[in-house]
Amino acid sequence: MKQLALGMIAYAVQRDVDAAQLCKHAGIDPEALKHKTCPPVTAQQLQDLWLNAGRLTNDPLFGLHFAESLRPAALGIVGEIIQSSATVGEALTHAAALTHLITDQCRMEVIRTHKTFTVQLIPHTDPGATPPYAFRQLIDLLLVMVIHELDGLVFEKIIPSAVRLAYAVPDVQEYERVFRCKPLKRAGEYSLVFDSRYWDEPLLTANHQLQGLLLQKVSSLAAQTGSQPATLQTRIYNYLLANSYLGVASLNDMAANFNLSPRSLQRKLREEGVKYQEIADAVRSSLALYYIASGNYPLKDISYMLGYNELSAFTRAFKRWTGSTPVTYQSL
Template sequence: MDDFQVRFVGTLLSYAAQRDLSPEQLCQLSGIDWEGIKQRSGFIITPQQFNNLWLNASQLSNDALFGLHFGESLQLAALGIVGQIVQNSQTVGDALTQAADFIPLLTNLFDMDVSKSHDTFTVRFIPYLDRADEAPFALRQMLDLAMVFVLHEVNGLMLSKLKPEAIFLPYAAENELEYTRVLRCSPTQTDGTYSLTFAGHNWDVPILTANYDVQQFLVQQATALSNPVNAEPTLKERIGNYLITNAYLGIPTLEGMAANFNTSARSLQRKLQDEGVTYQQLADSIRKSLAMTYLESGKYPLKEISYLLGYNELSAFSRAFKRWTGAAPVTYRTFVMLTKEAS
């Protein structure tokens, strides 16, 4: 397998571990060399084994939308690709065009095409029919993953939430409400088409690098997520890692986090409370880390930082930051800048 694909399989197993699945058991059930996976080199996965890996992960987690949910957690594995996209893009259109060039690095099951008309632009995912028969379950899960991954990555580079005008799938969505939650648009069934269509005015929207800069910093603190052989983390640690590695896309609600972990909001909150913390406390700790990192960089206006942390009003962000640190954001940044100058 190519390096990016090897990294992808490792990250899929890491995500499975988040979902309380055993990576070693998944490999054994799928006929995959677990020792080779741990070495991260010198191993081959056949299309049938890859299909079995997806099938077993879905069945053991009791989650038919495993790929859709994995797509919400994939930023860590694709960070290098996103970095290259950022470096070579100025607008959303540029970023999507660049993203299409990188799809073959991650999968040989389908290709991605981006086209623009006067009023809209469309991202299409085109399966390779000769390979669909070899790994049909993996193909469908990977296509779900690709759709949510593209949407969330572009949102991570903007100051607004990009919402599709339309989503087309060649099958009836098994859980339409969950597709709508993740993709922000209700899917429509059509013949043979996997696509996302957006309003044309989004094409020339400038992308931001602020989220990616902070993501690089935070990834250094989340290495546990990328290593499936670590000791089993607590639920608090697993959710904390998820929040850290996805923080540049915004902090999900309790309900959104529960859906990703395939449980109810009440059950998730109860389990966290058993570990001595609430979901709100975890979310606030990530917001605080992000806020301090943005402010210490001195690069970004307060209004932009406020939006990136999920606050609609600057005043709400200022109140929260003062509650966390005892100082207003502008005061904290001034103090940091003066300290840097003095040293």
């Protein structure tokens, strides 16, 4: 639970929460948490962390949005899965055995039929015995992590056939945006159902390596900022960069993850003298130069990785950013 706590604190900081204040409310020593020998995070501390993270960010769906941003932070676990898996089915089977690395509150089972396969979370105790808020945040977190990590492993937006939750969700529209289908209430069940066609989909191990490179790039940028509070545009830039192996997020998705309306996000950025599209273009430009310089990716693949369906559209954008075409830049 230590890694989960560290991830929650890091995401809360990205949402402009003071880490020391959050840890104080949860009864956690932030310095001790950084050391391997620190005492385990207790269930009560984790519960207090969930409650106060949601309160300080003013986001009742903190777990949902935290999971949406967790892809790079989960690389350690994904790395273990990659080493022992060749397909989505194998990855999920191995992931089920690694659930304990994230939580001791539940286990994961994968059930396969002819037409579908289901990823189901089984609580170790009666959910009623666990503080409801923390338990629901944890379920949201784990289920969204499954979807988004599969995205990264196959470089495709995987859409569940069904999402089943034992509780009524507070914001159906936002859950549907994140889960990509409308959640259904089903007593005693916490599960994702997928079409069987995904089961034998091969994993793209190179894409996992790309995630790692992007995470290193973001870490180096964070180190350069020192102890100064990051501006909103910097936090958005780093978020987009770290998660860009799945394409650059839209304004609406970014605003939702920061628990803001698109208009509010645009207004806050305007106060910093920048537009969202300018940040997104800066990320695309930086990545385009990075990918071309690496020599590992054909221009057509780079175009797709940056969210352009046509190479011609990427070429026009690249010329606008740099003054030259990708082919010309590649030959320099």
